[in-house]
Amino acid sequence: AQSVTQLDSQVPVFEEAPVELRCNYSSSVSVYLFWYVQYPNQGLQLLLKYLSGSTLVKGINGFEAEFNKSQTSFHLRKPSVHISDTAEYFCAVSGLSNAGGTSYGKLTFGQGTILTVHP
């Protein structure tokens, strides 16, 4: 079983300031981790993902995240935010679901963090 906790429900910041959105996970298997962004009234778009290898993952729109196995965290960061980054951000962990003897991926999402960038 797996679970995801996003530690902040809302994060207000000023434009050009740095931001960190926190995510902690638990999983009984090796983890694959994702960050998705949801702009108002739209679907989810993948920002970045960690599958293996380097623990620092770079994504789109200048975002990056660091996988920390000892702290079971996958925090999202951006050094300088823009007004257009205002959105809701979801952390997700990919677990396993079994059907007919075959394992399939299943995303479990955190509760979401609303990032509001003020001018």
Next chain:
Amino acid sequence: DTAVSQTPKYLVTQMGNDKSIKCEQNLGHDTMYWYKQDSKKFLKIMFSYNNKELIINETVPNRFSPKSPDKAHLNLHINSLELGDSAVYFCASSLFGGRNNEQFFGPGTRLTVL
């Protein structure tokens, strides 16, 4: 061209009615999903199909019945709608359905049950 499309975008209906939401993907993926996002924005998987076969079926009332006529389509039919069914329903697709595969989401269908 839209990668994952859903129709309708908005659906307003009365309690007790039956309604369907359609999803189509043109990405050549073989796995499709339905998610429910409640009023608190919590996203939870409902169903997943791989090559038209059901592979994930979370604890969802029997009133919800997914149907996959082919790999590119996954429809969701809901019988006897209840107030608690009001939510945004997202369709998604991925390649192979593996743990490391990115899921592509549709724009969502906002269902309001009155």
